[in-house]
């Protein structure tokens with residue numbers, strides 16, 4: 001491999017090249033990054049009618065002693081369902097009383113010494129005496145408890161309490177119990193750990209895993225989640241802002257689960273800000289998997305998009321900016337990119353409607369960059385755009401070979417946003433080394449073509465192990481633990497690329513069809529030194545002895561110290577797991593001889 005490190009060889013890589021894509025899929029948010037522990041906190045999961053679904057809430061006590069149903073007596077207009085609990089026993093109730101429990105999302109992770117904020121709404125014609133506890137999964141061991149004792153809750157009353165855990169259980173549940181005969185209504189029962197990231201509601205370990213990738217941008221909230229199978233189930237941002245108790249929640253009919261929408265439009269922008277990543281909002285453009293709104297009727301959707309931008313960027317005195325300000329963020333969020341739909345090019349009316357969105361946003365916000373769903377990698381678009389979406393999901397060899405996907409793309413038109421890429425299918429399993437090698441080869445091509453590609457992100461980012469709707473994913477988690485797949489660790493090799501200098505590099509090896517390589521020069525933000533990094537993917541099954549020559553600079557200007565970092569394993573189909581979460585992670589060691597000429601051994605499949 002010959003690397004030309006002369007000044008003439010340098011081309012700056014976009015500051016935004018590598019980022020992340022967060023979709024509400026696989027319970028990535030609800031039951032994942034969003035730290036709310038109660039699942040279906042408003043009892044609305046079956047819809048805004050009665051009877052609704054109270055799952056996964058269940059009864060404590062048999063139905064001769066306690067009965068529950070839903071009705072429309074909630075104090076919240078936008079989510080009218082409340083739970084009605086009728087207790088039939090009194091002094092004869094079983095020890096501890098009867099009631100209801102919520103197991104969270106496949107068990108709540110309750111940790112000794114930590115504090116949990118409980119909020120709930122209660123109403124009853126009589127005085128109430130309700131014990132609230134966190135217990136193990138069968139309600140035997142108490143981990144934390146408090147009581148709600150009130151003489152007058154004849155009107156809906158908000159109860160706030162702190163639960164201090166005296167023991168740890170990763171599969172805990174929240175119980176509400178009483179042994180007093182009568183009827184009690186509950187609504188909007190929330191339990192949040194107090195130690196979320198900056199108190200912003202993000203689960204710390206999962207937040208850190210994303211933060212460690214140093215993403216330049218975050219695309220959200222989908223994906224198909226934005227579209228819905230039907231428009232009535234699409235993510236409608238206005239339903240996800242304001243006080244959490246008042247959000248209606250919705251059923252995502254593409255990934256088949258209910259979200260209370262605690263992680264809403266505001267929280268996504270907060271997440272971007274906390275990550276130091278540029279927000280890229282994908283909005284619903286009047287297209288679902290089954291429907292496309294006629295251009296004659298698209299105006300409300302255009303206004304909805306404009307309002308969503310105003311929510312993020314408008315002054316605190318504007319209609320929607322004032323709601324953001326009231327939620328705690330008077331300063332505008334730094335929104336500079338929006339995507340007009342997801343994977344909708346070719347669907348009926350996409351182009352006609354796109355032009356309406358484009359014109360309205362361009363007029364109101366001339367600096368916002370708009371992303372079209374139509375691929376322009378091989379032919380020009382027939383409509384204006386600042387960027388265009390490009391998605392690739394395929395087997396490992398195909399993805400590896402797509403390193404050249406942008407070799408012949410026009411350098412004058414809009415730039416590509418590779419907003420979803422991954423190796424899928426049997427090559428990938430739940431996240432194999434092989435998948436990460438195909439993707440690494442592809443990303444090297446992206447880096448080299450970063451005069452035609454502005455951004456790239458892997459998909460999907462998260463999966464809750466208990467609800468795999470799509471595999472593979474970058475980060476696997478359950479209630480208490482998480483690990484990165486090889487595709488997650490592969491992305492760490494590209495962290496320094498944003499804003500770095502790309503150098504010309506040429507592979508001269510005769511096994512070069514299974515190799516991909518690139519070279520960058522970057523400044524370390526901590527020690528301020530300049531580093532040259534060569535990345536090489538060996539997609540083949542044989543070891544390669546590679547000579548690397550650094551040309552175009554005075555050899556004496558090169559330090560002779562260096563390191564090498566390798567991602568590999570004994571078997572190309574190896575995966576990480578909860579049992580062995582670090583089986584495949586980057587291993588760093590000193591390079592014996594760094595400088596103008598270097599000899600390195602590339603392990604098979606590394």
Ligand code: AHR
Nearest residue numbers: 223224225342343459460
């Ligand atoms: O990443 C999973 C899905 O793949 C996304 O929701 C969609 O955009 C694509 O089809």
